Amino acid sequence: MIESTGEPSIGVVGAGAWGTALAQALASDGRAVKLWALEDGLAEAINATHRNDLYLPSAALSETIEATGELSVMSNCDILLLVTPAQHMGSTLERMNNYPRDLVLCSKGIEASSGRMMQEVAHDAAPGSDIAVLSGPTFAHEVAAGLPCAVTLACGGGEAQWDRISPAIARQNLRPYYSDDVIGAEVGGAVKNVLAIACGVVDGLGLGQNARNALITRGFAEMLRFGVALGGKPETLNGLCGLGDLVLTCSSTSSRNFSLGKALGEGMSADGALADKRTVAEGAHTAPVLRDIARARGVQMPIVEAVNHLLEGRSAPDVVAELLARPLKAEGLSR
Ligand SMILES: NC(=O)c1ccc[n+]([C@@H]2O[C@H](COP(=O)([O-])OP(=O)(O)OC[C@H]3O[C@@H](n4cnc5c(N)ncnc54)[C@H](O)[C@@H]3O)[C@@H](O)[C@H]2O)c1
Numbered sequence: 519m520i521e522s523t524g525e526p527s528i529g530v531v532g533a534g535a536w537g538t539a540l541a542q543a544l545a546s547d548g549r550a551v552k553l554w555a556l557e558d559g560l561a562e563a564i565n566a567t568h569r570n571d572l573y574l575p576s577a578a579l580s581e582t583i584e585a586t587g588e589l590s591v592m593s594n595c596d597i598l599l600l601v602t603p604a605q606h607m608g609s610t611l612e613r614m615n616n617y618p619r620d621l622v623l624c625s626k627g628i629e630a631s632s633g634r635m636m637q638e639v640a641h642d643a644a645p646g647s648d649i650a651v652l653s654g655p656t657f658a659h660e661v662a663a664g665l666p667c668a669v670t671l672a673c674g675g676g677e678a679q680w681d682r683i684s685p686a687i688a689r690q691n692l693r694p695y696y697s698d699d700v701i702g703a704e705v706g707g708a709v710k711n712v713l714a715i716a717c718g719v720v721d722g723l724g725l726g727q728n729a730r731n732a733l734i735t736r737g738f739a740e741m742l743r744f745g746v747a748l749g750g751k752p753e754t755l756n757g758l759c760g761l762g763d764l765v766l767t768c769s770s771t772s773s774r775n776f777s778l779g780k781a782l783g784e785g786m787s788a789d790g791a792l793a794d795k796r797t798v799a800e801g802a803h804t805a806p807v808l809r810d811i812a813r814a815r816g817v818q819m820p821i822v823e824a825v826n827h828l829l830e831g832r833s834a835p836d837v838v839a840e841l842l843a844r845p846l847k848a849e850g851l852s853r
Pocket residue numbers: 532533534535536537538555556557573601602603604606610624625626627656657658659796797798800
């Protein structure tokens with residue numbers, strides 16, 4: 519049981535690496551945090567050992583994290599952080615009967631079956647809740663270890679929501695920055711995962727750091743075009759949830775998306791690279807739906823198109839050659 523302290527109670531839905539790391543960051547000052555785990559026996563194991571050996575074995579967890587396998591009890595929290603993979607957000611929310619006023623989306627992706635952004639998924643399930651997005655450059659193992667990080671906390675409920683939830687989320691080493699641009703924050707996190715696959719391919723093919731940074735920069739142009747087309751603000755995408763997360767994820771094998779691309783670049787088949795993965799490389803699920811939405815809106819995203827070709831089984835050297843052979847054009851932002 520979470521005892522009443524007068525502070526809003528916090529729950530985290532999803533005990534993968536990121537949900538576990540967020541729970542640990544939030545519990546780092548001794549506050550109580552509820553953590554819902556899907557897998558049979560995982561909640562009991564977390565409570566008994568204060569570790570999550572399935573998804574974040576590196577982290578020692580606070581005893582004030584109370585894990586549960588009962589999704590219904592999460593509805594009693596005042597603030598819920600939703601941290602399932604994007605493709606499971608809708609089904610998880612549908613399994614809950616009640617929703618608190620504040621829902622904070624921490625997943626990075628687009629629902630492939632419907633093309634809905636996560637805020638639409640959450641709004642459809644819980645129309646009475648205020649939706650926020652927490653996103654930024656945050657590898658789970660570093661956050662769980664208590665290393666400093668900063669994130670965008672975009673509040674659909676505006677400054678009133680920020681005033682409610684930011685004191686409950688900010689910690690000495692977890693620093694949120696306010697935004698009211700929920701769509702911009704979402705686009706940053708969803709698109710960077712696809713671009714990280716492309717950067718991993720460049721690494722796997724041994725094409726060098728110049729090529730990687732060209733790809734990050736031109737990828738950022740695609741992210742901006744797409745975000746602006748969906749109504750996001752460039753200033754949001756210039757921030758932690760856009761450029762900040764793009765640079766992190768495109769530069770490290772700590773990223774599952776980058777590692778997936780690296781395997782493709784080293785010659786592994788797409789089927790092989792995606793098989794038997796307990797952990798999620800969101801970019802692989804988001805790439806096709808992102809391409810479809812971009813095409814429908816007339817937004818050019820050649821790197822995203824190239825990632826889709828790779829995931830469809832085309833050879834990495836062929837796809838790179840095709841990207842480099844595109845007609846020359848002006849560098850500025852254009853559709
Ligand atoms: N790992 C990170 O460093 C990190 C950082 C920031 C954001 N994220 C984002 O957080 C989200 C979750 O990623 P993660 O790294 O915590 O996951 P993970 O790869 O560590 O674990 C997979 C998760 O998927 C869940 N899952 C599998 N099938 C499910 C189902 N049918 N219904 C509900 N849940 C199911 C598992 O229970 C587990 O929580 C992703 O959108 C990811 O992009 C991850």
